[in-house]
Amino acid sequence: MIKKVMIGAIALGVMLSSCNNDDDNSGTDSNVANLNIDLKGLEDLGDGYLYEGWIIVDGAPVSTGTFSVDGEGALSQKAFEVTKTSLETATAFVLTIEPDPDSDPAPADTKLLLAEFGSGNTASVSLAPVAEGDFATSSGDFFLRSPTDEASGTANNMNDQYGVWFGQPAMPPLATLNLPTLNAGWKYEGWVVTENGPLSTGTFTAVNEADDNAGSPEGFSGTESFGPPIPGEDFFRNAPEGVTFPLDVRGKTVVISVEPFPDNSPAPFLLKPLVGTAGTETAPTHYPFGLNAASFPSGTVSR
Known part of the structure; x- marks a missing residue:
């Protein structure tokens, strides 16, 4: 409630x-x-x-x-x-x-x-x-990388198509999401759109920190190591019904939405300021989000 x-x-x-x-x-x-x-x-x-x-x-x-x-x-x-x-x-x-x-x-x-x-x-x-700022200036990037199934100190196991993170790849990754600070009652949430519907990558309010889903036993990421200090998710475990893991993110739509908090629905809310499409290349390649102003409600009030 x-x-x-x-x-x-x-x-x-x-x-x-x-x-x-x-x-x-x-x-x-x-x-x-x-x-x-x-x-x-x-x-x-x-x-x-x-x-x-x-x-x-x-x-x-x-x-x-x-x-x-x-x-x-x-x-x-x-x-x-x-x-x-x-x-x-x-x-x-x-x-x-x-x-x-x-x-x-x-x-x-x-x-x-x-x-x-x-x-x-x-x-x-x-x-x-909703926010202290203008959603019309929202922008950002994402990249494909799946570090959470790699034990600490081991080399990249070359299956980076199974994860998505919001920023640009570096050591450490760069937090490049440009989003207004949300007011009370709202959180951002990341999504990957699959053939069976959208999968949440977790909610967040800070673009330069791990999201609320990080380390959760109900999360999708692996358990060998932690993800980077930015929002995102790997897709290795706890697959929802009808979805096969590991999930290949290549070619899929990636979305940042604004959600009521607490949330009224497990599906994405109507506010989706950023939308992008993952290409075929994994990190170090990164992909831009596009502004999705069409998702913003409009209208008038008269007395």
Whole structure:
């Protein structure tokens, strides 16, 4: 279940320090107005989670209601009744991912989208709540190498097609991922896309350290030695059903996604800022990631 906390200032100065209930929606029509959202690129969150909108009024969040998204990306609801005075004085709109059912009235840490009204009544959404920086400048490299089945002090056993690591090969490897620092509620995750679906290489928040999967008994890497101090994975053990290990990464799609934390699904989330394709050469060759801006949600919020 997603941990709920009251947070301080988020990007662009939006304050979510307390939560108010919008109790006046049952009043007369003159006291109620519609908040309209037109969002593209959202995905089905699956069972147990919903999207929830919030307007920021006097520095505090007021819920505008929850909605779901189907497999085609269609929103279950686009217009939400809100107290007119609250909507007129709102400075911004924030979209979060919430557990369902949800016993905590406060917003979750997993804040996905922000729209700032300023002096207008329509605002475009951005990913400002997710990270301190712009995903549009994301870049990086990866290389094929599988050191974890080689005992310490032994030579390369020449099966480097069975691993992928995020950076450039060197002694030690260079951490070349250029990604914005994530805010609370989010982690990066690496993936290799196989014929039977994506395999996770592990989650991480720092590009110059081993990822959260390093050394895990449930991990895919070998046990003869540790991997390099960057995110990545070898594919030698604990093969999922339908997948054969060791896994040859050559020719496969490699992805860096941004995931809710805790995660709502074992599959990759909709935010996938970096995508690349592994070639046939192993290290010292490295391959570039390309920016995948098409995965970023877009749209407007109107009052």
